Amino acid sequence: MSVTDPCELPADRKRGSNFGWSLGMVLRRWHERVEELLKDLPHGSRGYHILAVVVHEEVPTQGALAARLAIDRSVLTYVIDDLANAGLIERRPDPQDRRARRVVATERGRQTLAEAERRVAHAEDHVLGGLPEEQREVFRDLAGRAAEAIHAAAPATDPCVAAQSVLPPADQTS
């Protein structure tokens, strides 16, 4: 495949192709719905993501959890607090390293997550209602793979793009 030629914008670009806007739109709606659905889960979608990783993956420590989700550690602190208060997870001292805490899900946490996942899956279908059924799965899959690639290549600052002005030199008064 030859290089991407970003200078040739598909003529349709004017309306449908605001990728950033579109992503924001979909994500916003996803948030609205999920936040509504998971209102009694301690921190809504935040708690959901964390609980999901705790349940589905054997996560060594809080730090690893933060890295896995690409969120700040200080967020983890209070979300885990509240998830623990709700009896969904437990913070146990790591016998190997007493600085670290192992975060493990309780049985109740697993049940709650299972129910939450059912609801979220349903909500997602609704959010993507504008797409025919089979394309929803494609979209989810592509999003997941794009996100994983991004997460794997963590260093956000890739200087391959020069930082020069988009504005013309301001001689043409219009």
Added chain:
Amino acid sequence: MSVTDPCELPADRKRGSNFGWSLGMVLRRWHERVEELLKDLPHGSRGYHILAVVVHEEVPTQGALAARLAIDRSVLTYVIDDLANAGLIERRPDPQDRRARRVVATERGRQTLAEAERRVAHAEDHVLGGLPEEQREVFRDLAGRAAEAIHAAAPATDPCVAAQSVLPPADQTS
């Protein structure tokens, strides 16, 4: 970085329940890059979206612009202020309705947008670098169509999903 090996994600459950996270991840990265690229455009990606609509679509008024982008009017006020100060757009009184302002792009605004779009397209290719080339276009297209459908069906509060607890009936003591 000792024990954790965050890349060991057995594939069976890593996707399917973290669509929201994936979207957030992609969008965050998009933001980082675009905000970097458009740092001399008055409000970064915000100004970019607004300018794009002003240039590409004949938008009657600020209110219509806000509705088109699904953003708050109060945001439009100051972003348009700064875009106008930068000489990219103009606010003209609507001859039909002197409450309303027509927002039109200047020639400079058009040029700036064209340049910005080139850069953004390039950045987007980079953000989606984890996907093979042809799937990027699919992803963009799906996102665009999903977003438009969402935007068309604006009323966010659709009570088709009951708001009941995800938590089991609390048999555990605290």
Added chain:
DNA sequence: GCCTATCGTTTGTCAGACAACCTATCTTCG
């Protein structure tokens, strides 16, 4: 000519993100 709705603008409030700092513990090295 009033009264109400609408457009754009301004202001205030609130939650979430992020950085800086702190404490406890582990590790390394003298």
Added chain:
DNA sequence: CGAAGATAGGTTGTCTGACAAACGATAGGC
């Protein structure tokens, strides 16, 4: 062993951006 630095987790404070409410100006109905 003990001191010094590194690391895990937690706390605090600041900053930004979103949203609601109030405001002046103008249009349209009666």
